[in-house]
Amino acid sequence: HVLLNFAYYKMSSSDSGHRKGPSAKDNPNYDLCEFLMELSAYERNVTRNTFKSNAYRSAASSLAAYPTRVTGAKEASSIKGIGKRISEKIEEFLSTGKLKKLEKIRTDDTSTALTELTRVSGVGPAKARQLYDAGITNIMELKKRTELLTHHQLIGLKYVEDFEKKIPRAEVQTIERAIRGSLSNMKQQYNMTVCGSYRRGSERSGDVDVLLTYDNVEVERKTVKLEESSSSLTKETNAKNEVAKKRKDISDGSSDEENHNKDNINTKKNRKLKADQKYTTSSPSGSSSDNKSYATNESSSPSANKESASKTNHRAMLQSVVHQLQKDNIVTDQLSLGDTKFMGVCRVPPEECYRRLDIRLLAPEHYYCGILYFTGSDLFNKDMRTQALAAGFTLNEYNIRPMGSTGVPGEPLHVNSELEVFDYIGMKYKQPSERNM
DNA sequence: CATCTGA
DNA sequence: CAGATG
Numbered sequence: 001h002v003l004l005n006f007a008y009y010k011m012s013s014s015d016s017g018h019r020k021g022p023s024a025k026d027n028p029n030y031d032l033c034e035f036l037m038e039l040s041a042y043e044r045n046v047t048r049n050t051f052k053s054n055a056y057r058s059a060a061s062s063l064a065a066y067p068t069r070v071t072g073a074k075e076a077s078s079i080k081g082i083g084k085r086i087s088e089k090i091e092e093f094l095s096t097g098k099l100k101k102l103e104k105i106r107t108d109d110t111s112t113a114l115t116e117l118t119r120v121s122g123v124g125p126a127k128a129r130q131l132y133d134a135g136i137t138n139i140m141e142l143k144k145r146t147e148l149l150t151h152h153q154l155i156g157l158k159y160v161e162d163f164e165k166k167i168p169r170a171e172v173q174t175i176e177r178a179i180r181g182s183l184s185n186m187k188q189q190y191n192m193t194v195c196g197s198y199r200r201g202s203e204r205s206g207d208v209d210v211l212l213t214y215d216n217v218e219v220e221r222k223t224v225k226l227e228e229s230s231s232s233l234t235k236e237t238n239a240k241n242e243v244a245k246k247r248k249d250i251s252d253g254s255s256d257e258e259n260h261n262k263d264n265i266n267t268k269k270n271r272k273l274k275a276d277q278k279y280t281t282s283s284p285s286g287s288s289s290d291n292k293s294y295a296t297n298e299s300s301s302p303s304a305n306k307e308s309a310s311k312t313n314h315r316a317m318l319q320s321v322v323h324q325l326q327k328d329n330i331v332t333d334q335l336s337l338g339d340t341k342f343m344g345v346c347r348v349p350p351e352e353c354y355r356r357l358d359i360r361l362l363a364p365e366h367y368y369c370g371i372l373y374f375t376g377s378d379l380f381n382k383d384m385r386t387q388a389l390a391a392g393f394t395l396n397e398y399n400i401r402p403m404g405s406t407g408v409p410g411e412p413l414h415v416n417s418e419l420e421v422f423d424y425i426g427m428k429y430k431q432p433s434e435r436n437m
Numbered sequence: 438c439a440t441c442t443g444a
Numbered sequence: 445c446a447g448a449t450g
Binding site for chain 1: 447448449450
């Protein structure tokens with residue numbers, strides 16, 4: 001049941017650049033991985049055969065993990081994920097420096113058109129096909145037919161080139177400072193951490209991934225420099241001397257001592273109430289909504305479902321954050337904006353390029369698992385999750401829960417730093433820069 | 438997985 | 445609501 005992220009095909013935003021992936025510049029089968037990925041893209045975009053596409057990608061991953069240069073079909077097919085047909089292609093590529101099928105694909109009109117159209121954010125295989133059928137074969141032509149595009153796609157088109165450029169670390173830092181400055185002027189204060197490959201120290205990023213949570217979280221005081229450069233980044237906590245409660249006393253999932261944070265924390269989890277949605281638009285009774293802070297606290301109506309309330313407040317908070325950023329000319333466009341995630345575009349003046357910016361607003365109790373998760377890398381996360389499982393926990397982007405022997409997860413454990421999560425599962429703490437797997 | 442879109 | 449997208 002662990003997630004199989006076959007989802008992202010357009011290069012996972014934040015990292016791609018200089019990191020691992022099916023084609024780390026240094027692996028002995030680099031070229032082979034490359035052509036397999038090209039075939040994967042072809043099956044995905046052109047033939048829309050996800051099985052084949054996934055098969056190629058999977059083969060590429062296996063190959064990327066293979067320690068030595070593959071020498072022939074037989075050796076290739078011995079590798080997990082590589083079967084007869086793919087190994088034959090590898091053979092062909094090994095002997096003749098090329099691949100018939102690939103050459104043909106490279107010149108095929110339909111194929112090149114779809115690949116081109118797909119460069120636009122918001123345009124995937126399906127839309128590309130549709131546009132192609134409408135006679136559009138490249139971006140220039142697409143610019144003449146903007147009536148066929150959604151808002152997201154229009155923006156994607158507007159910034160195609162910029163979005164393909166990597167963002168230098170220094171610029172991410174500039175953007176980070178700008179956002180911090182802007183948000184510091186709001187009544188509601190936020191804790192912020194820029195995650196993604198940037199946090200892991202990479203020199204170039206695909207986009208800027210910001211995580212926010214509203215106040216409390218006993219973060220303020222303990223500002224430890226567990227981070228690489230003591231500078232900015234998050235006001236990481238961790239300082240906690242008595243750091244984590246031991247893994248043992250966890251099991252009982254008992255309530256606990258120290259975290260009696262400030263007011264606005266949503267203390268108790270409540271069962272989902274599908275009815276929620278209906279109420280999203282309004283808090284009927286003007287119920288003291290007066291107070292300017294969005295912090296969700298004083299629940300006027302006890303039985304009323306707090307979930308829907310906190311949900312709408314969440315949306316309102318995220319909205320106000322975005323508005324603030326727009327006001328300060330940092331955010332220039334919006335791709336989407338929901339209860340927890342904003343996707344858009346930003347630019348910080350001296351810079352000419354427009355950059356992709358994602359902002360997610362997390363409940364305080366989800367903050368650290370969120371930071372951990374969104375810092376990645378994907379492989380690191382996967383590894384940590386399996387280690388968690390082995391240690392009897394289940395870990396996701398929101399929380400860590402003890403695994404009952406029955407198989408069902410218990411109540412979320414309290415977490416006040418990334419370190420605590422590592423402690424729970426008995427794992428040595430890893431600096432973000434050590435998570436580049 | 439969260440959000441948007443169109444039917 | 446399903447399908448598309450990131």
